Amino acid sequence: MERQIVYESRSLYRDDFRVTGFAFGQGEPAMCIVGSMRGNEYQQLYICSQLVRRLGELEAQGRLVPDRQILVIPCVNPYSMNLQKRFWCIDNTDINRMFPGYALGETTQRVAAGVFDQIQRYQYGVQFSSFYMPGAFVPHVRIMKTGYEDREMAVRFGLPYVVLHAPRPFDTTTLNYNWQIWDTKAFTLYTASNSRVDRPSAHQAVEAVLGFMADQDLLRYHRHGSFYLSRVVESEDMIALRADRAGFFESFVVPGQEVEAGEDLARILDPYLGTEQSRVTAPAAGTVAFVRDEAMTYESTTVVKLIPSDD
């Protein structure tokens, strides 16, 4: 394992800004794994730290395939993590809206450019990311439909779902999109949590990545734990259920749970009276893909997403 500085810049009053990578093996740039890019992505950092630990052990055991290099960048944004702020310290910009970056541009464009310069040659790219709304997901691989996406390969992570997502204009500046445009097979992995560490789901993600590497002949390794035959779903086929009232949000279900048509999934309570104001009900049978995990909700906000049953 070689610890390396992927990108750095100096600050006036803070320690230098450093993006740190961990390289395993030498040779062809085979696989790059990127963790937290926002300051509240603790689960993403945790997963990468566990991957660094496991890859270090596997390298010591001689299980890496020769002439292939694996790079793990656990955190692209330590400055924001240390402030507990989701986006960039001064201007609140999102590094994951700055790719492919611009080396002579604004600060986060430079960070994106500096990192992308180091990671764009890899054959496979994995990013652990988060949704802009607080909530828990069923673990899945998300790929953007750029015309270069590889859904068969996405299935090899062995997570329960592969979600295909048609990019919208603001998606064109994400790492996943740009990796694909520059010939890296890119996959974004979502696990159960975001700003809280969920160890079982982190363990599942580590095994998914190691298993994928074994599948692509980067690693001699036997998977531990469950390997799902992923179901591939289009993101527009997912059913988004919105709160029709604002108030306290109480969920009756968890991600991954099977539900029947007509089943109550959550309810909303009046914030003053404590009485039930409305229920969120499944319009069709399916699997819970996302559940909001905040105490309260706005009106018209997506609180549950369902993947409809395929039969």
Add this chain to the structure above:
Amino acid sequence: MIKTVVRVGLPVGEDLHIRKNRLSPQTGGPGRRVSIVTGTHGDELEGQYVCYALQRRIQAQPELLRGTVDIYPALNPLGLNSVTRGIPGFDLDMNRSFPGQPDGDMNEAVAAEIVQDLLGSDLCLDIHASNIFLTEIPQIRINELHAAQLLPLARLANVDLVWVHSNATVLESTLAYSLNSRGTPTLVVEMGVGMRITKSYGDQLVDGIFRLMAELGVWRGDVPEVRAPVVSQPPEEVAFLNAPVSGIWLKHLDHGARLRAGDVLGEILDPLRGQVLCAVTAPVDGWLFTVREYPVVDQGSLLARILPGGER
């Protein structure tokens, strides 16, 4: 007449209202419609004065109004109330959420309702104030895709600069792009600086709005002479100056200054050591139309934009 365009319930005993004021002619039909929108970014306040001053002048001579003027002073009321640029609670840039989706998440549904309400306007002005970091001379920015239709209108708006810039896919999520691509001509105004009101710029733009209203037959009164703007179009390149080092920016020249190559715009300082880290100089002769106001800079922070060749 004040109308709620969007209403959404907030968790505890409050609704979010996005409102507009519709000024209608005293006689005749509704005529053509001009919409003034601002307050998308909660830290940009220059448009607040424009909404006020425009109405005061119309109210002084309401008989001269021959069309409809819709004024939307706060597309992001929660942001304005909390000195927050984006949408509080979501940390999203509202101007990357258009055209929205009627059955989408709250922010997408709100964006869709706003677009729906504005569509059909004969002209829309979307007023911004850069951000809290930069000061701008009054200018209109136009995506080159829509330049043919918008440039003649922009020339009447009494701004100092019209900057026609190249398209970028990410900009397709803006309000202006969403409206222009659906047939509602929309001019994006940038002027002044975040968190402040520059009254002289507001008055200048209000003159331009009256000139535009007269052009569209919405206003029958006398209108002031408007200035002819400098127009910058591709392939002409605007020069961007970014901070080469992190430090404290001390501005030497104000926006609007004419520059010669080599002129010092400002310095980046290290107060801990009492040193000048670097002097920032103009790379070309030109016109300083954007300059950084906020002193703290990271390496890469935008310090200035210069139009090469200067004022013409």
